[in-house]
Amino acid sequence: MVTRLSGGLTPADGADPRTFPAIWNTTAGEIETAQADIAQLQAEGASTTISDTPPVDPGNGDLWWDSTDGSFYVWYEDVDGSQWVGIRAASSSASIDVNDVEPGSPLTGNLWWNTDVESGKSLSVYNGSSWVNAQPLSGNAIINGDFGVWQRGTSFTGSGYSADRFSFVSSSATPTTNSVTQETFTPGSIEAIGYGNAQFFIRSEITTLGSATAPRIEHKIEDVNTLAGQTVTLSFWAKSVNSNSGSIRFAQSFGSGGSAKTVSFSDTFSMTSSWQRFSFTGTLDSVSGKTVGSGSLLELRIYQESVDGSVIDLWGVQLEAGGVATPFRLAGGGSKAAELALCQRYYYKVTTDAAFKYIGTGFYESSSSMLIYHHFPVTMRTVPTLEATSGTNYYRLRPADYVDSISSTGTTLNAGGFFNNTQASGTAGNAGRFTTESSSASVAWRAEL
Amino acid sequence: MRQYEVIEFGESVTIAYEENGVRLSFPDNPSNPDYAEYLRYTAWVEAGNDPEQFWVAEGNEPELIEENN
DSSP: OOOOOTTOOOOOTTOOGGGSHHHHHSOHHHHHHHHHHHHHHHHTTOOEEEESSOOSSOOTTOEEEETTTOOEEEEEEETTEEEEEEEEOOOOOOOEEEESSOOSSOOTTOEEEEOOGGGTSOEEEEOSSSEEEOOOOOOOOOTTTTOOOOTTOSEEOSSEEOSTTEEEEEESSOOSEEEEEEEEOOTTHHHHTTOOSOOEEEEEEEEEOTTOEEEEEEEEEEOTTTTTTSEEEEEEEEEOTTOOEEEEEEEEEOOBTSOOOEEEEEEEEEOOSSOEEEEEEEEOOOOTTOOOOBTOEEEEEEEEOSSTTEEEEEEEEEEEESSSOOOOOOTTSSOHHHHHHHHHTTEEEOSOSOTTOEEEEEEEEETTEEEEEEEOSSOOSSSOEEEEEOOTTOEEETTTEEESOOEEESOOSSEEEEEEOSSOOOOTTOEEEEEEOSTTOOEEEEOOO | OOOOEEEEETTEEEEEEEETTEEEEEESOTTSHHHHHHHHHHHHHHTTOOHHHHHHHHHTOOOGGGGGO
16 A cells, blocks of 8 residues: 655655655665665666556666565566566555555555444455455354254254254244254265365254244354344355245343343345355344343344245354354364264253163162262253153163153252152162163253253 | 142252153252243242143243344
């Protein structure tokens, strides 16, 4: 960027300032260096041209100072040709502009901190032809945004959680017929949308809506302070075999005993049958002056069209600070193990919905009560609820004792216990392996928002 | 209608109920959302309200943010 240096010489009256480029483009120290170079070469008989185009018919040793960028060249004739050879690269004239309007006449490498709030106060770099995002990556606030973790299963009907951290919800009623399913990318298809490390996407399909309204996929983000008062960008890929429309909305919920729920920005989108990345930039409301209770959260709602036959496929959900949708990345930094651990803060499936699977070591606390303890893989968000299916002889403290159900006891953020004191029968102090005995037996800990 | 059980086991208190073949059980810890809901339910009943109406009210809570549709 051409800027006048303070303390530099002033061009002669009416003169084109480009004839004094050193005054305008570079530092005082570099001016002195360039002047010394030129003086020495001129003393040796070379001509010097200051121009924004190369001199015509140069002679060996002639000098050209390119007034467009400050580069300095010598015309060098050797045994097999002649050419301009750079003898001093352009001074590093990259600048940093702090402004709410795009800088004019930028040079490659210039940086621009856009102070425009609507644009999200983003940092860009000029690549020679356009400004491109140079924003340091902020985290993705959406856990399991690539729908890689499905602890609860892969096919669901009605309302409730499906892929970890995502739930299907509708107002007024549950749709008459609907499904939420895990779908597998065909090899190569995900690469086409710029991410080659994903396996699954989510599909929500409403065959018959009935009296349900506002069907949607929800994602709850812990703590209403998350990104509050900031410009944020939500992005995701979506498609719909029936080319349905959709909309997005954020709600800030202030938790138990907190202020009333509020809505931040919302927007709409129209899908085709092909994957397409949508992004939405807006500002989440400040929580200043609000009362925040326990269990507060930021809620993302992705609505699907409220009609029979409504279908939405989703992948790569990302919520980040700033006004630009950056390339998708997982909340856990890219590791599938880290993403699973983040999910397990809210829900931990102990069993695999199969018979004869080991859950833990148990013992008889008395002749009529059995107790089993185990540790959670990660610290849970809150002291969790035990979700355990029940049915005839679903569980067994081996070698001999069958029970239909279990309840939690002594639960903390890091460990939990199961007990049965209605059917258990054994010798106090004896231990055994606690296992599932039915393929319908399922044990999980839930600490969802 | 949901039927809560309050079970004392050792030094712990567990609240439990069954729904759709799943037994849900949780401690008497205010940070647990199910326990918070249990407390709201018991307060509703103790105030002389019809227990069944608590779940009707819960299920049909006005969806405030839909008003902007």
